[in-house]
Amino acid sequence: VLALSERPAGERLCSTEEASAGSGTYARHGSIFASLAGCLQRCAEGGGLPVVSVVRDAEAQLLPGVGAVVTCKVCSINSRFAKVNILYVGSTPLKSTFRGTIRREDIRATEKDKVEVYKSFRPGDIVLAKVISLGDAQSNYLLSTAENELGVVVARSEAGVQMVPISWCEMQCPQTHTKDFRKVARVQPQFLQT
Known part of the structure; x- marks a missing residue:
């Protein structure tokens, strides 16, 4: 799991060719967007495309x-x-x-x-x-x-x-x-x- 910087809701994260949409994201027109503000996480799944998620910091x-x-x-x-x-x-x-x-x-x-x-x-x-x-x-x-x-x-x-x-x-x-x-x-x- 790779946690990256804070992302605002609605920001384009990557293309659907680079990764698949996980929790806190959605795919539209060949791109993955953040559906909520939070930290971007990229999880490599066995052999397939990595999953991109946006996770809220509960304490914040x-x-x-x-x-x-x-x-x-x-x-x-x-x-x-x-x-x-x-x-x-x-x-x-x-x-x-x-x-x-x-x-x-x-x-x-x-x-x-x-x-x-x-x-x-x-x-x-x-x-x-x-x-x-x-x-x-x-x-x-x-x-x-x-x-x-x-x-x-x-x-x-x-x-x-x-x-x-x-x-x-x-x-x-x-x-x-x-x-x-x-x-x-x-x-x-x-x-x-x-």
Whole structure:
């Protein structure tokens, strides 16, 4: 089996005289075309023409769906929302990052009008969130941390030390003992990485 580079759907792969069409391909007018995007594979069959197939990479197709719990890293914040990069869906790492937005009103379940983004997240924080919508024209996923189990799981202090949660809304630097506000997650055992 010889695996070759990524091919887009509809691309002409070769002539039907060179090979026969396998899965993920079709033959038309003496040529073989890719019927889906994926990696081209050529298998030599005993004595006959090699079989050309296009195979999808299963991991590359993993996308965050509505209701999925995702792990993301905060990139930037302003008074209305936090911008994040989604890194994991459940415990599965993504090959490419997806952009997400956590709006002010989706940070907490109660007292939504009193929430301040800078008291909930800071750039660099690692956050557990739930996908609530596939987002807008910029293809940002809309995320929520409005559950006790969701919120900041890893944060670093200004001294560069990993902070320790001391309540649902504060974390403390073990070195300098300074406290910072965060929307702290009560992490469930299934989301802890070993």
